[in-house]
Ligand SMILES: O=C(O)CCC(=O)C(=O)O
């Protein structure tokens with residue numbers, strides 16, 4: 616476990632909070648295997664209540680049900696200097712050679728003010744959240760408190776998962792504490808309209824094949840499938856079917872870098888051909904922006920070189936953003952259009 620060709624397993628995280636040492640050891644071993652295999656696993660038995668997951672998912676739907684004009688009142692491009700608020704359909708291309716993505720989003724982070732040092736110093740695009748006006752969204756206070764409660768509980772869970780990850784690497788359980796203090800994490804509500812039947816199959820993506828830029832991502836899916844993880848052994852895309860109450864956890868590029876590629880930050884994508892609207896909520900845990908990530912002590916042998924040079928969390932994550940959003944700019948200017956068909960058909964994995 617896990618075998619080649621099998622979807623990310625569901626692990627019972629409740630043993631982390633128990634006194635059962637052998638069950639905890641088994642959890643650590645299972646997580647370690649997943650990290651080495653494809654960097655994906657799912658967890659149930661965590662402390663985030665099902666009702667809270669369902670409530671934020673309801674708000675997710677209600678937000679995207681607003682008219683375009685209403686959503687544009689909290690557009691992230693009206694500020695264009697920090698990464699909060701509404702993002703239009705077709706704003707990203709994460710997979711080279713595919714069309715702008717069939718998804719819209721709403722970015723939320725820590726509820727900070729304009730005097731917060733992370734905003735003043737433009738740390739990792741942090742800034743005040745943008746909430747719709749009550750004239751547009753009655754009961755917006757409930758949206759806000761639900762979103763912030765959910766956000767803080769998922770961030771707390773991410774910190775517990777980091778403790779398990781430390782144990783998988785034979786490090787002290789608190790090894791990531793300093794990195795996790797003052798951490799930046801970003802949550803996005805996502806809506807994937809169903810793919811129109813006449814859209815080009817090979818070029819259309821809800822989100823193109825990509826790896827996440829940060830450290831770990833905790834994803835909540837609603838009941839509509841569409842998420843797929845690439846399996847290198849079988850060269851197949853594996854469906855990650857939604858499971859009530861479960862979080863999908865995956866490692867990001869920073870964790871791969873940190874472990875000298877011992878752990879995998881894996882390709883995944885969303886294609887929504889279900890005929891239904893799909894909603895999901897990833898929380899991207901980046902870490903303290905100023906923390907310097909360098910090869911962990913026991914992830915290379917004596918005398919062996921680290922594959923990557925040390926980098927701050929901030930630099931690593933911003934590089935990832937520039938890469939994906941830059942591609943859309945290129946596309947809009949028409950520069951990439953002639954390449955699209957060729958590149959997409961060359962992909963071994965479409
Ligand atoms: O919506 C999903 O299921 C996946 C989202 C995702 O991979 C991302 O936002 O990075």
Ligand SMILES: [Fe+2]
Pocket residue numbers: 825826827832883
């Ligand atoms: Fe992702």
